[in-house]
Amino acid sequence: MSAFTADRAGVSAATVHAAIPMPDVLPPVKPRRGFIGFLRRNPTIAIGGGLLLIMVFVAIFAPFLWTKDPTALAPAMRTREPAARWWFGTDMLGRDVYSRVLYGARVSLLVGVAVAALASAVGLAIGLVSGFFRQVDAVVMRIMDGMMSIPPILLAIALMALTRGSVQNVIIAISIAEVPRVSRLVRGVVLSLREQPYVEAAVASGTRTGRILIRHILPNTLAPLTVQATYICAAAMITESILSFIGAGTPPTVPSWGNIMAEGRALWQVKPYIVFFPALFLSVTVLAINLVGDGLRDILDPRMAKSL
Amino acid sequence: MSTPLLQVDDLKKHFPIRGGLFGTVTGQVHAVDGISFSIAKGETLSLVGESGCGKSTVGRAVLQLFPITAGQVVLDGQRIDTLSASSMRPLRQRMQVVFQDPFSSLNPRMRVRDILAEPIRNFGIAKDAADLEARLARLMDTVRLPRDAINRWPHEFSGGQRQRIGIARALAAEPDLIVCDEAVSALDVSVKAQIVNLLQDLQKELGLAMLFISHDLAIVEHMTHRVAVMYLGKIVEVAGKRSLFSAPMHPYTEALLSAVPVPIPGQARTRKILTGDVPSPINPPKGCRFHTRCPYAFDRCRVDEPELRPTGEGHIAACHLHDLPRAQNPLLNAVAA
Amino acid sequence: MSGEPLLSVEQLQTHFRTPDGVNRAVDGVSFHVYAGETLAIVGESGCGKSVTAMSILRLIPEPPGKIAGKINFLGRDLLTLSDREMRKIRGNEISMIFQEPMTSLNPVLTVGRQIGETLRLHQGLSSAAAEQKAIEMLTLVGIPSPETRVKDYPHQLSGGMRQRVMIAIALACNPKLLIADEPTTALDVTIQAQILDLMRDLKHRVGAAIVLITHDLGVVAEVAERVVVMYAGRKVEEARVADLFANPRHPYTQGLLGAVPKLGSSLTGETTRLSEIPGLVPSLKNKIQGCVFAGRCFMATEVCHTIAPALELKAEGHAAACHYAPVEAVAA
Numbered sequence: 001m002s003a004f005t006a007d008r009a010g011v012s013a014a015t016v017h018a019a020i021p022m023p024d025v026l027p028p029v030k031p032r033r034g035f036i037g038f039l040r041r042n043p044t045i046a047i048g049g050g051l052l053l054i055m056v057f058v059a060i061f062a063p064f065l066w067t068k069d070p071t072a073l074a075p076a077m078r079t080r081e082p083a084a085r086w087w088f089g090t091d092m093l094g095r096d097v098y099s100r101v102l103y104g105a106r107v108s109l110l111v112g113v114a115v116a117a118l119a120s121a122v123g124l125a126i127g128l129v130s131g132f133f134r135q136v137d138a139v140v141m142r143i144m145d146g147m148m149s150i151p152p153i154l155l156a157i158a159l160m161a162l163t164r165g166s167v168q169n170v171i172i173a174i175s176i177a178e179v180p181r182v183s184r185l186v187r188g189v190v191l192s193l194r195e196q197p198y199v200e201a202a203v204a205s206g207t208r209t210g211r212i213l214i215r216h217i218l219p220n221t222l223a224p225l226t227v228q229a230t231y232i233c234a235a236a237m238i239t240e241s242i243l244s245f246i247g248a249g250t251p252p253t254v255p256s257w258g259n260i261m262a263e264g265r266a267l268w269q270v271k272p273y274i275v276f277f278p279a280l281f282l283s284v285t286v287l288a289i290n291l292v293g294d295g296l297r298d299i300l301d302p303r304m305a306k307s308l
Numbered sequence: 309m310s311t312p313l314l315q316v317d318d319l320k321k322h323f324p325i326r327g328g329l330f331g332t333v334t335g336q337v338h339a340v341d342g343i344s345f346s347i348a349k350g351e352t353l354s355l356v357g358e359s360g361c362g363k364s365t366v367g368r369a370v371l372q373l374f375p376i377t378a379g380q381v382v383l384d385g386q387r388i389d390t391l392s393a394s395s396m397r398p399l400r401q402r403m404q405v406v407f408q409d410p411f412s413s414l415n416p417r418m419r420v421r422d423i424l425a426e427p428i429r430n431f432g433i434a435k436d437a438a439d440l441e442a443r444l445a446r447l448m449d450t451v452r453l454p455r456d457a458i459n460r461w462p463h464e465f466s467g468g469q470r471q472r473i474g475i476a477r478a479l480a481a482e483p484d485l486i487v488c489d490e491a492v493s494a495l496d497v498s499v500k501a502q503i504v505n506l507l508q509d510l511q512k513e514l515g516l517a518m519l520f521i522s523h524d525l526a527i528v529e530h531m532t533h534r535v536a537v538m539y540l541g542k543i544v545e546v547a548g549k550r551s552l553f554s555a556p557m558h559p560y561t562e563a564l565l566s567a568v569p570v571p572i573p574g575q576a577r578t579r580k581i582l583t584g585d586v587p588s589p590i591n592p593p594k595g596c597r598f599h600t601r602c603p604y605a606f607d608r609c610r611v612d613e614p615e616l617r618p619t620g621e622g623h624i625a626a627c628h629l630h631d632l633p634r635a636q637n638p639l640l641n642a643v644a645a
Numbered sequence: 646m647s648g649e650p651l652l653s654v655e656q657l658q659t660h661f662r663t664p665d666g667v668n669r670a671v672d673g674v675s676f677h678v679y680a681g682e683t684l685a686i687v688g689e690s691g692c693g694k695s696v697t698a699m700s701i702l703r704l705i706p707e708p709p710g711k712i713a714g715k716i717n718f719l720g721r722d723l724l725t726l727s728d729r730e731m732r733k734i735r736g737n738e739i740s741m742i743f744q745e746p747m748t749s750l751n752p753v754l755t756v757g758r759q760i761g762e763t764l765r766l767h768q769g770l771s772s773a774a775a776e777q778k779a780i781e782m783l784t785l786v787g788i789p790s791p792e793t794r795v796k797d798y799p800h801q802l803s804g805g806m807r808q809r810v811m812i813a814i815a816l817a818c819n820p821k822l823l824i825a826d827e828p829t830t831a832l833d834v835t836i837q838a839q840i841l842d843l844m845r846d847l848k849h850r851v852g853a854a855i856v857l858i859t860h861d862l863g864v865v866a867e868v869a870e871r872v873v874v875m876y877a878g879r880k881v882e883e884a885r886v887a888d889l890f891a892n893p894r895h896p897y898t899q900g901l902l903g904a905v906p907k908l909g910s911s912l913t914g915e916t917t918r919l920s921e922i923p924g925l926v927p928s929l930k931n932k933i934q935g936c937v938f939a940g941r942c943f944m945a946t947e948v949c950h951t952i953a954p955a956l957e958l959k960a961e962g963h964a965a966a967c968h969y970a971p972v973e974a975v976a977a
Contacts, residue, residue: 015968015972016948016952016954016968017954017955017957017968018952018953018954018955019673019953019954019955019956019966020673020955021953022656022658022669022672022673023658023713024660024667025658025659025660025667025711025712025713026660026661026662026667026711028666028667029662029663029664029665029666029667032664037664041664196412197407197408197409197412197413198412198413198414198415200368200371200373200405200407201405201407201413201474201477202415202426203373203400204371204373204400204403204404204405205400205404205426205427205430205431205477205480205481206397206398206400206401206427206430206431206481207426207427207430208397208430215415215418215422215426216415216418219415219417219418220415220416220417358833358834358835358836359833466925468925496689496690496860497689497860497862497901497904497905498689498900498901498904498921498922499689500904501903501904501905501919501920501921501922502921502922502923504906504919505918505919505921508918523833523834525834525908526863526905526906526907526908526910527906529906529908529909529910529911530906530910530919549911550911550912553908553909553911553912554911554912563835564834564835565908566838567834567835567837567838568834568863568908569837569838569841569861569863569864569866569867570863570866570867570907570908570909571862571863571865571866571890571902571905571907572866572890572907573866573867573886573887573890574886574887579838579842581835581838581839581842582835582838582839583839585803585804585805585806585836586803586833
């Protein structure tokens, strides 16, 4: 410790004794900024996002990834085991499973993303209105409760039974089945937001109801909605596969993962690889999306981790 | 006497309790049960009381944030509780609010600029874009925040700074009355002093009237002109600051004052500690609502509800003790002693 | 105050690893607590007072936290004990009361069970004996008709009653030290007065030393004998209560005392302006050069910004960490 005297006008002379410096208890952490820092802090997003990017890449660039025509029949080369020529083998019509699985990623991702977008948009609108206007609420929510009492997969099957099998109809059917869950979530968020002091302050400063909905309520529902959308995306991909697997989904000519598995079902005991590869791709994609969803949830609102 | 800026007459607000399968009303929370007061231009009236006494409900009722159950609210001679939402909207300019929680009172998805500009746009106060900019800059100066902070998001500020933004939003509408609902209660001691001083300066400079809702008696005494004490949905005493803090005329006020810990060590005080808890506002006690905790309660208090009546210059209290002969009134004797 | 202290905390450091740096929440705090006394630790939010309390009981999750220094309690360094030995101390020799009585009680157990649990655990009482003791404890903390209340669940009690139950649980095993973290902050004034009165009364009857963590200087003045003032993870001043309020030596303490309006201000004359401490508390994630308070101090000089002041005795029993604090003759 060193002691010396410092002077300052108006203040009595000070006796300066330095404190003993405190050691570091933990090794210093260098705050990592930028993209790499973000990934290091959120490993679930890094892993999930990485896997998902691979799937998206595969889906987009399927024609350039040494694939053949996924619908080309080759009766002479039926049910071949995986080999250098057919990486994932061939199915009972001689089609290349590798090519079909890669093209199938297009269908699955399209259905997942489209359903997430459609169900979120419709659910958001319904949830906003019924959360904010209490008169509408009682009626709308009873309808939603009614729809929620039917398992989504059954509702989707029933809806598909009414129409012709196409990717578009599959998307609409699954979306309708998912809407009640989204609108319930949004309504709950809106109900808690309208009690927030900043909403009361907006009312007190003469803001019109429409503007309160759009500027004060809507933006604050987007975070939980985004998280929910990722889960819907994953669920929709599974539902699509189930629908196709039982023959109620996309037409058999479309190489979707559900269809590939459906075709391999009969040969499961002897040629398991026909079912194995599309199932593996589906599982990995769903896992990746759910990881991203979990990561987003933790970033967007740590408190929400408990409620979802 | 000129018309008061705000006049509240026999205000009641009951919240229904819904229960059962069909959401039938099974009871009422008597949050505010018939209170009257007035605030003159440029005056600060404080509403004090413990949690659940209904003081925040009064603030929201005055601001017309929900329909009231009974009574009337008169703003500068015009009755406002019967107005439709659209005819109320322009009048909202005259009454603004500052809330307790500096975190939930600002929309996290709006920049400070948009938060402050909203009331200015709503009421069409700014003449043009340049005037709006000038007003925003002046608001930031008024609440002592750096002008360049206006493009930042609320989460970039500390609690005290956020409270300044909340005050700036209230001032943006150029109101005559500001309702401060526990506006400094959530802040740390040193920051609280900054905000208290700011509010006092603003009131002097702008001639604002204030409804200052608080449970902190020391802050209230520092800030206010007059005080109304609430207990279980009723006002039990109203008086000028000096009169109330030197000679409380209601046993509840007396106990409240005596309960505040004073930062002077060794000051031996004969404390009047109330026993028990505040009764439920769903079934408030009959007679005087305070009789279950009052150290002086006698038979009449249990059946007969006391009215507010004058006990001195500008001082009213609702207590039967003042009907007793002077020598038997413990409140008056405590003052003498 | 003489003899061996009951608890002596030496150069306590509690740091937390966060993604954007190490948060030095408590950085070199030392103090002693003697048997039977009440020591208040006062400061604003984020000053490290609660972390200090949690560190004494080792309730800090490690990682991301890390505690260093020495915490001597009756001749043992608590930081070197095993988790098992530590469990024997918590709730038995040292117990704690938290701010929020609702979340600190288990909603699905009766209050009798919760009081009895510590007794069964630490003293091996039978359930019947534990319930009997629970009723005694409820009587001690002034809960009316304890025989019926002992079967109540926390939600059936009011806030003040719950805090009384918390105190009963804390005192059940006759602890030598009670740590109370903002015990009255969540309560209304009239209920706060009841609880403070109860704590004063119990101190005489039970004889436990109390470490009272609070931000309320009024509470400090009423119940404490000595005070430690904390700011930004450091102890900036320590004194007997009367000395601190009469003659604060650290500019932060002076500012804090001036920032609180005193009840009765309107009677003593015109209302004065409250003194403000300008600026904000510095971030604890960066190492602070010099005095932690220099950035907000009205009398800070270059020296303050470069050399951290040592905590030194400025008068008898009165220490402050300020280069400019006036010094009275202190017997060496």
